Amino acid sequence: MKYISTRGQAPALGFEDVMLTGLASDGGLYVPESLPQFSPEDMRRLAELDYPSLAIEIIRPFVSDFLNEEQLAKIVNDTYGVFRHKAVAPLIQLDNNEWVMELFHGPTLAFKDFALQLLGRLLDEALERRGEKAVILGATSGDTGSAAIEGCRACEHVDIFIMHPHNRVSEVQRRQMSTVIADNVHNIAIEGTFDDCQALVKASFADQSFLGGERRLVAVNSINWARIMAQVVYYFHAALSLGAPEKEVSFSVPTGNFGDIFAGYIAKGMGLPIKQLIVATNRNDILHRFFADNSYAKEQLMPTLSPSMDIMVSSNFERLLFDIHDRDGAQLKALMDAFDQSGSISVEPERWEAIRSLFSSDRASDEEVVSVIKQVSDECGGYLLDPHTAIGVKAARACWADQSTPMVTLATAHPVKFPDSIIRAGLEEPTLPLWMADLHERPEKYDVLADDKAGLHGYIRKILNLG
Ligand SMILES: Cc1ncc(COP(=O)(O)O)c(C=O)c1O
Numbered sequence: 471m472k473y474i475s476t477r478g479q480a481p482a483l484g485f486e487d488v489m490l491t492g493l494a495s496d497g498g499l500y501v502p503e504s505l506p507q508f509s510p511e512d513m514r515r516l517a518e519l520d521y522p523s524l525a526i527e528i529i530r531p532f533v534s535d536f537l538n539e540e541q542l543a544k545i546v547n548d549t550y551g552v553f554r555h556k557a558v559a560p561l562i563q564l565d566n567n568e569w570v571m572e573l574f575h576g577p578t579l580a581f582k583d584f585a586l587q588l589l590g591r592l593l594d595e596a597l598e599r600r601g602e603k604a605v606i607l608g609a610t611s612g613d614t615g616s617a618a619i620e621g622c623r624a625c626e627h628v629d630i631f632i633m634h635p636h637n638r639v640s641e642v643q644r645r646q647m648s649t650v651i652a653d654n655v656h657n658i659a660i661e662g663t664f665d666d667c668q669a670l671v672k673a674s675f676a677d678q679s680f681l682g683g684e685r686r687l688v689a690v691n692s693i694n695w696a697r698i699m700a701q702v703v704y705y706f707h708a709a710l711s712l713g714a715p716e717k718e719v720s721f722s723v724p725t726g727n728f729g730d731i732f733a734g735y736i737a738k739g740m741g742l743p744i745k746q747l748i749v750a751t752n753r754n755d756i757l758h759r760f761f762a763d764n765s766y767a768k769e770q771l772m773p774t775l776s777p778s779m780d781i782m783v784s785s786n787f788e789r790l791l792f793d794i795h796d797r798d799g800a801q802l803k804a805l806m807d808a809f810d811q812s813g814s815i816s817v818e819p820e821r822w823e824a825i826r827s828l829f830s831s832d833r834a835s836d837e838e839v840v841s842v843i844k845q846v847s848d849e850c851g852g853y854l855l856d857p858h859t860a861i862g863v864k865a866a867r868a869c870w871a872d873q874s875t876p877m878v879t880l881a882t883a884h885p886v887k888f889p890d891s892i893i894r895a896g897l898e899e900p901t902l903p904l905w906m907a908d909l910h911e912r913p914e915k916y917d918v919l920a921d922d923k924a925g926l927h928g929y930i931r932k933i934l935n936l937g
């Protein structure tokens with residue numbers, strides 16, 4: 471399979487190079503040239519499989535120029551073997567046709583583990599084969615960071631630098647990163663927002679001269695196609711468990727960087743009968759405003775009770791815009807340049823209408839989040855939602871077009887990561903799982919840096935002894 475850039479100017483690459491490249495050289499994001507297709511008959515067969523076996527089937531066509539059958543099976547089985555629930559992504563029924571899919575049974579208690587446990591192993595394999603060492607640079611609003619560190623810390627071939635916005639992640643999230651004390655793990659608190667951290671990542675990919683040509687720069691954010699690929703699997707898992715391919719299924723997805731919901735869009739493109747994809751945002755609602763009013767316009771980023779979704783510029787939205795514009799890289803580049811200059815774009819009305827047949831959207835305030843957490847706890851025998859998932863449940867209930875279609879909200883994080891919302895809902899604070907019960911006593915290590923590219927690059931060079 472070949473991958474092409476959304477901006478049309480970078481060379482088409484195979485999977486291994488795409489995984490190791492991060493941003494395309496023209497500033498775009500890589501997407502598959504075409505998607506593998508699964509027929510209803512294929513899906514009936516897949517419906518019989520457990521999670522790892524399903525993952526092998528879905529991922530195989532994307533990576534077949536990199537891994538043979540045996541290598542893929544080993545990596546995938548090792549990846550999902552570390553999850554602490556037998557079903558890996560269990561479905562919990564809230565009401566008649568209403569479900570949540572718990573994606574927080576991995577090592578860092580958020581959906582990021584699905585992709586980053588896999589990506590760590592894939593990177594290890596690629597770098598080992600090449601005999602190369604890489605520098606990973608990532609931005610996090612709280613969850614990607616710990617999942618990336620956990621996925622890559624054992625990899626001998628990488629040094630990993632993770633930037634989070636200073637004082638804008640939860641204490642549990644920060645400690646999950648800063649208490650990993652290892653020579654190849656470097657945590658940085660940037661004096662700015664997540665968008666600032668993400669902009670530093672993108673600027674570093676655009677100008678890698680600070681590494682002096684000595685090390686390769688690799689991305690762990692969802693600009694890396696491997697992240698999206700791994701997340702496609704759980705849409706198949708949920709839909710096949712709830713009656714696909716005979717039945718359609720809808721999904722509500724707590725959304726920030728548009729990676730998770732984009733994976734759902736890809737699953738639909740591969741043949742999965744998805745009826746609705748609901749974009750659920752907090753008050754940082756640029757994506758909701760696009761789907762509701764055809765206005766993709768930056769506003770000031772505000773802190774909320776759902777910090778992982780405090781994102782304004784959604785990287786993966788570019789991948790959708792590319793499809794909306796008939797995969798015309800030149801048009802897309804012009805649109806993205808216009809957004810960079812003015813901070814605001816809209817698309818032609820016919821294109822916007824077309825995409826709205828699949829996507830709908832909603833937003834939730836902090837007060838609504840607290841009230842949904844309380845309501846679901848009351849309705850469902852004390853079942854706890856984390857604040858991000860609560861936004862998804864609120865959006866599911868608001869946008870559900872046909873209640874005979876099963877609705878699945880992606881439960882993207884464990885509530886224990888965000889005790890403030892649970893306490894505000896008047897509920898008992900959940901306790902940390904045993905294996906991290908001493909998290910608040912562990913020593914922490916991170917440095918605070920200004921939002922400044924040169925300062926960041928100097929810091930990385932110094933740590934890596936690059937002269
Ligand atoms: C807990 C949680 N929910 C939802 C999201 C939003 O996912 P995405 O950025 O893929 O839209 C994130 C961060 O990305 C997250 O950490």
Ligand SMILES: N[C@@H](CCOP(=O)(O)O)C(=O)O
Pocket residue numbers: 609610611612613614615690691692693726727729778779785
């Ligand atoms: N919510 C994310 C933000 C980074 O998004 P990514 O999916 O592109 O890595 C986080 O928790 O860090």
